[in-house]
Amino acid sequence: PNYYRRASFNSYQSNTSDEDMVEIAGANMDFSLTDDVPPLDRELQDGTVTGTGMNCGTKLMDFLDEPIPGVGTYEDFNTIDWVREKSRDRDRHREITSKSKESLWALIKSLSDAFSGWLVMLLVGLMAGAIAGLIDMVAHWMTDLKEGVCLVGFWFNHEHCCWTSDEMTFEQRDNCPQWKSWSELFIDQSEGAGAYILNYFMYVGWALTFAFLAVSLVRVFAPYACGSGIPEIKTILSGFIIRGYLGKWTLIIKTVTLVLAVSSGLSLGKEGPLVHVACCCGNIVCHLFTKYRRNEAKRREVLSAAAAAGVSVAFGAPIGGVLFSLEEVSYYFPLKTLWRSFFAALVAAFTLRSINPFGNSRLVLFYVEFHSPWHLLELVPFILLGIFGGLWGAFFIRANIAWCRKRKTTRLGKYPVLEVLTVTALTAIVAFPNDYTKMSTSGLISELFNDCGLLDSSQLCDYVNDVNSTKAVDDLPDRAAGKGVYAAIWQLALALVFKIVITIFTFGMKVPSGLFIPSMAVGAIAGRLLGIGMEQLAYYHHDWLIFKGWCGPGADCITPGLYAMVGAAACLGGVTRMTVSLVVIMFELTGGLEYIVPLMAAVMTSKWVSDAIGREGIYEAHIRLNGYPFLEAKEEFTHRTLAMDVMRPRRCDPPLTCFTQDGMKVEDVETIISETTYSGFPVVVSKESQRLVGFVLRRDLIISIESGRKRQDGIVSTSLIYFTEHCPVQPPNSPAPLKLRSVLDLCPFTVTDHTPMEIVVDIFRKLGLRQCLVTHNGRLLGIVTKKDILKHIAQMANQDPDSIMFN
């Protein structure tokens, strides 16, 4: 029979039911059946169920018509199958390309399809830029509203109100007649205890009003609008469906409440939420284009780019935004997306610049003008700052997660409005007396980053001017600190403690809250303090060995602003564990190409220190806290388990529920569907051989059977279901068979039972699978889903495997 075997081997294109016969008959096979099977008006029957899905090898489906609505879509809280989605898109693309040769109209359609990707990016960039500009302007105005009002027009913020004066420095702001603080307005006093108390009262009052509005709007209209949104976006981008998370309501409410939250003076930033807002824009724009609306994978490409645009407008750093999206947020980042993300990020940044919310036509948030060189020995304090940043990052993550867990598990979580109001009141009451906490956090960072010029009138620049030089800012020598600087040091130290404590309680509340700005503020304060210390040390002790040779008297050797920059980067790195993107953002932010090495030294130290204490960044920690099904792409799977240890069914469980390719009745299938909750079922040649034919999704199966019953005559409960290419001639009185090959995925991914889990995890990550079948010597054994893997990873890390939510 060897000859026959070989024949069978070569005739692999013969139909599958024949193969089954061979299997059942064992070595004793007969080929005569093969050609007997008539095509059995296959076209007609096929037409009824031209579904979609991974139609490997079957004829091209028309996705634009989509005969059975719903086939190929996903339910809420489900994981998408990237391979299937990409396959669908390629089919769609091929059809458009092949049609384009037929008529001019089809050609135009094909061109517009090819161009729609760029159009989407343009729209996302424009929208994200415009919304960011709006948020900046309104937040600026509302922040100033806490202190006073502009008489020329209440809609002007403090800076716009005093537009006439050319140079706008810290002190001159107070000498502008058009701007009235609340005490000036109501009791016509700008000094004195009464005025102070009134201003204090107004400040706290406005803060509470804003915070209350913010938390109420979030609670009533869009519960998804709270938090930073980055953990959820990471999860969505990894291929998870959360309906409404990127919807228009979330967009509107998040935009409004973000302004309110920022203005309320809470210790939070707008950067993370801006990423969420930009992703909402991306999602909404996707709905305008069939190509992106109908395909979850394509839509995620847009979302990746939108995230880049979000960071781009948050900091005015387009390249940093793209790298942030690549390094931190995105899961699948094809190179095509890189280029488009860059485009979207640039359009967004450009739009923002045109809106010009800061009134200085600078693209970046914290422009730094100094370019003074740094000395190699200064790497020691920079590395110290890195250690501080790492320690703070690790501490913050632990404390914040502990607090959030408490919120989740105790009664605390039941009173979100009260919580927000309490924290806001505390923040406002403590912040007002201290100049450095009273001003907006980004204003504070900006001031800390700056070097002191001769004309600078801020408290931080109150140095003793013992030289009468007309040199430029860059060349100003180190000077002795004056009274103002010493006062500022105390205030900054207090501000540092306050920010460290309050941020822990703020991040995770039910208002939009970003973490970038508070982290940077903590680092900038610490850095500036160290910088001033170093500067004074160098001034008074320039004869010390460490300063000799590079820091003589009258030289400008220490730039405290640079220390603030480095500290900010270190703290941000400790919290988020970003690396390259962070350095790029920092250097775009400040325009200082020459400070990459200090920044990098600090960020690297910070990452090492914080990684040594806890592996997870804040976003991963929040993902795990919330139990999102996110398969971390950065962490290597290090355990030595095999696919058979992870797959279901387990050793003592009943065997895997699977269908046979023929011989099953509609009622059998329906029973199995109703009795189980699995999202899909493998189809095998026969129960005996367990040789795998394909995989069919529950959702597609339900829809197809329903549609078959409705549209096709003679489909009853006793109808036979065929997953084979041809079905045999039915006896005369039997009901019409239901052919379901079109919804059968003929190329399910398989691994052998001996495959190490590290490889399985790699396959899941790189290909974006939802499930994978496990075979042993060609027989179907079990199934591994993404959820199984996540549970297994949690188990191996001694965590509760049931903390993984959702399917």
Place this chain on the structure above:
Amino acid sequence: PNYYRRASFNSYQSNTSDEDMVEIAGANMDFSLTDDVPPLDRELQDGTVTGTGMNCGTKLMDFLDEPIPGVGTYEDFNTIDWVREKSRDRDRHREITSKSKESLWALIKSLSDAFSGWLVMLLVGLMAGAIAGLIDMVAHWMTDLKEGVCLVGFWFNHEHCCWTSDEMTFEQRDNCPQWKSWSELFIDQSEGAGAYILNYFMYVGWALTFAFLAVSLVRVFAPYACGSGIPEIKTILSGFIIRGYLGKWTLIIKTVTLVLAVSSGLSLGKEGPLVHVACCCGNIVCHLFTKYRRNEAKRREVLSAAAAAGVSVAFGAPIGGVLFSLEEVSYYFPLKTLWRSFFAALVAAFTLRSINPFGNSRLVLFYVEFHSPWHLLELVPFILLGIFGGLWGAFFIRANIAWCRKRKTTRLGKYPVLEVLTVTALTAIVAFPNDYTKMSTSGLISELFNDCGLLDSSQLCDYVNDVNSTKAVDDLPDRAAGKGVYAAIWQLALALVFKIVITIFTFGMKVPSGLFIPSMAVGAIAGRLLGIGMEQLAYYHHDWLIFKGWCGPGADCITPGLYAMVGAAACLGGVTRMTVSLVVIMFELTGGLEYIVPLMAAVMTSKWVSDAIGREGIYEAHIRLNGYPFLEAKEEFTHRTLAMDVMRPRRCDPPLTCFTQDGMKVEDVETIISETTYSGFPVVVSKESQRLVGFVLRRDLIISIESGRKRQDGIVSTSLIYFTEHCPVQPPNSPAPLKLRSVLDLCPFTVTDHTPMEIVVDIFRKLGLRQCLVTHNGRLLGIVTKKDILKHIAQMANQDPDSIMFN
């Protein structure tokens, strides 16, 4: 028998030979055999062949001891299996980690292992930076040597020789008494026909000498040192072995000949070769560390980072270097590599800056000092430059590939020395009379990028000074062009034509030759010409509608240097098809964050235009010309073929050569090995069932059988080979069996015959496979290798499938 089936299904951990019995017996099986098989002193036999490979599920192999040398290594011109390599590294890592708890010494070893990655990067960065600095200095000196010599010391270049003068402008260089041109030295004349002819003669003579030395050294010592090296590095990084391509001889000879080639005045740059040099450094450093020496995948991580370091030192653009490596060169770029690449790139740049080869302590090659704003309307000429760049890029690629093909196929290729000398002589003869081609190409670009200040004495800056202003460079208004500018325009136009033509013939010769600098030069000349044109137009016609409102008289509205920058980016983009990395390199190069939008507009236009004419960039074109087995990651596979159309055996071929898991004799296996040339063989349960057990590599098999025959008693030609976990008791007089399960890959990748090729290609790309087995309903049908896929792609593109070289 259903009950038994289920039992069989659940007992998948029982041995495999049993499963085979089940298969042969068909529905009529018997489980009694299962437990009868004794372990048969398995440990002892296993010990003899503890090889390596993807030992899925078998016990941990000790890679540090490596009992059979050679198992798990690759031959020259072979494709590596990324999954296998990564798996090996993880095993190694796990062992070190688990051992580290045992003793202090092991802990130190484990720590040093973890730290070695960073150490490697540090060394690579230091080496690449040092070599780049050396190349820069020597090339600078030798380029000047063509014109004259320094009397203070012949080892000084022109600039160092005249170090005393503070401001070093273009004209002042000639008024330095220490520097003698050859005519001054020999006939004591600096002007006149005689002096000119002597200088001309010396110029051409030196050029020919350098070129002859370069080509001879390459031919005699290291044939791999020629060309830019980037196509080959791309191929190596995609997982191909070319022994010696990154060896120490290549490094030395490439470094020396690069200096010679650059100095000879040929139209080539040092940027591409520097990437090759940096990769050589990476490869050599890898040899110092077991972790990287023994693992091809880990080594490629280092090479990716080394490529980043190469670009970083070539341009002084660390971030651009990392993005270049990510976008253009690397194939697998895990995020860990991103961070390390950045580190290596930064160390390299820092080393280069410490060496300070340009004598101006600038990190970047072409520092631009202007920051004048650009107007939105200027986007029109920028886009024109983009179109020019795209057209030039497409034209260059076609012409250069045609010429290279001619060189490959005709007798021309037999005389590389003559070819190089001819091109050098032509270049030198044509270049000398024109100031702009006589100077080094990077000097030319630098001059074209610069804006003209009031004190600038170069010909390009010979404007009519009709204003007596003391404004800074940035604010200098547009002026009428003087005689010098008009002369420069003519010279530049001639230089443009010359560069366009000669570069086609230069790139691909048997000397190290980069393409970045010549491409940028072409673009910069075109851009500068357009810029001057625009400037004069705006000056004389500032009342035109298009200039109204933003370009009044006395305003500084057009910056010709910016046009040169944009043109350079456009041309480089047209040739290489880089996008984000190019923009980042350009903006790091020039320090101009404000010019991202013009650069991007031009680069995008250039890419679109050139992509419309030909899809391939110059590197891909050269890869295809040379037939390297490179599976392009950027291009989507768009055809609708299935795995069964691509797999071997084809429909009419004899069936796939495969082994059975038991019952084969040593001599059978040896016959099959000697009769075929396949790199690996599938192992099946039995010829009849064709159910797949695993995959065994030819190389591992040969080594193991040889080793078995040598070390194990009783292994003769008639010994049975067992791939099963246990082997049955042998009859008393039969020879000892050879157990080879340890070299069997128990988790070969499989796809079904209906899998669309687009998915197969995706799997190959993302997982880095070497081969993949094709099954139908659980039976083995055929095999698809990377080469099959490449041939198939070539076939679908109507190219000769046999042009794919190597295995």
